[in-house]
Amino acid sequence: NAGVTQTPKFRVLKTGQSMTLLCAQDMNHEYMYWYRQDPGMGLRLIHYSVGEGTTAKGEVPDGYNVSRLKKQNFLLGLESAAPSQTSVYFCASSFLASGQSYQPQHFGDGTRLSIL
Amino acid sequence: KNQVEQSPQSLIILEGKNCTLQCNYTVSPFSNLRWYKQDTGRGPVSLTIMTFSENTKSNGRYTATLDADTKQSSLHITASQLSDSASYICVVSAYGNQFYFGTGTSLTVIP
Numbered sequence: 001n002a003g004v005t006q007t008p009k010f011r012v013l014k015t016g017q018s019m020t021l022l023c024a025q026d027m028n029h030e031y032m033y034w035y036r037q038d039p040g041m042g043l044r045l046i047h048y049s050v051g052e053g054t055t056a057k058g059e060v061p062d063g064y065n066v067s068r069l070k071k072q073n074f075l076l077g078l079e080s081a082a083p084s085q086t087s088v089y090f091c092a093s094s095f096l097a098s099g100q101s102y103q104p105q106h107f108g109d110g111t112r113l114s115i116l
Numbered sequence: 117k118n119q120v121e122q123s124p125q126s127l128i129i130l131e132g133k134n135c136t137l138q139c140n141y142t143v144s145p146f147s148n149l150r151w152y153k154q155d156t157g158r159g160p161v162s163l164t165i166m167t168f169s170e171n172t173k174s175n176g177r178y179t180a181t182l183d184a185d186t187k188q189s190s191l192h193i194t195a196s197q198l199s200d201s202a203s204y205i206c207v208v209s210a211y212g213n214q215f216y217f218g219t220g221t222s223l224t225v226i227p
Contacts, residue, residue: 004159031213040219042205042220043160090160092159097213102148102167104150107161109157109158109159
């Protein structure tokens with residue numbers, strides 16, 4: 001199994017450009033998440049999804065949109081990139097927690113995005 | 117305010133030595149506490165998950181402890197190896213599938 005795969009791994013954009021980050025998981029997980037990681041800060045949740053066709057806002061959703069048309073894929077879109085969105089973006093997925101059995105999040109290796 | 121604080125921010129130890137990393141939290145209502153290891157340039161990897169009823173959990177040379185009364189956790193690494201060099205992240209989950217991440221402790225193991 002590949003686990004969680006993120007594409008692309010690196011990207012440089014100009015201010016105002018748009019792009020889509022793709023996350024794919026092959027573990028049949030219900031939950032999927034998008035985080036950003038900035039120096040000196042903990043990971044911050046952008047958007048998440050509890051199942052196919054559903055999405056919800058996290059802590060820092062402004063400037064981003066997401067879609068989950070298929071259970072295995074979770075897309076993160078930047079409509080008009082800004083320098084403040086320069087960051088490392090991580091996708092994660094997990095099973096639904098069952099009773100007292102809490103499930104770990106499985107992370108991809110990140111997309112390093114620079115906005116000039 | 118829900119917060120997770122980790123200490124120290126960075127740590128350098130000799131190969132073969134033990135070390136302990138700390139995590140204090142103010143997250144409520146508490147659901148579970150997780151420790152992750154993040155190698156440079158990679159995503160975090162789960163080490164342990166503990167609920168309030170568990171006060172210790174091991175994963176190989178990694179042992180996590182939890183004191184839900186004082187809202188403190190520690191991660192003890194025994195007989196460190198060069199491959200233990202990484203950032204260790206404490207994550208506290210609140211009911212409702214909310215996760216609060218610490219900023220991590222950067223551990224460097226030198227030969």
